[in-house]
Amino acid sequence: NAGVTQTPKFQVLKTGQSMTLQCAQDMNHNSMYWYRQDPGMGLRLIYYSASEGTTDKGEVPDGYNVSRLKKQNFLLGLESAAPSQTSVYFCASSPRTRLSSYNEQFFGPGTRLTVL
């Protein structure tokens, strides 16, 4: 199993450009998450998806959009990139079912994004 994979690994954008970060998981997990990590800090939640077709805003959603059309994929879009969105982006997934309290999260390798 590949676990959680992310593409691309690195990206440089100019202010105002748009792009989509891709995330895929092969563990049949219900929940998926997008986090960002800024220097010297832990991770903060951007968006969350409890199941295919559903998404919710997290702590820092402004300037982003997401889609979860398939259970295994969670896409993060930047509509008009800004320098403040320079960060490392991590995707994660977890089982999270109503029948079990087990909810360990597994993370992808990250995408390092620079906005000039």
Place this chain on the structure above:
Amino acid sequence: GIQVEQSPPDLILQEGANSTLRCNFSDSVNNLQWFHQNPWGQLINLFYIPSGTKQNGRLSATTVATERYSLLYISSSQTTDSGVYFCAGRGGSQGNLIFGKGTKLSVKP
């Protein structure tokens, strides 16, 4: 929201030394996890430990949920242990993890 505090923020060890990292929570949390972020930025799952004690080789972790803290023990440290150690707990209704700011560990040969 829940606050997660990690201590110490920085730690320098000589190879072979032991250490204890601490994580305190401002409120009760579920699904506590410890991660190691290596120098290449990868987040590696160390422990999923909502309560009790677990061991994996030279690493072990203990969570006392009723007292809102968790400890990570590293014994006989190696240079490959260097990096940042994060604890995180699920405190939000969305199931996301709330992260501490991490402990930066440097192990010198």
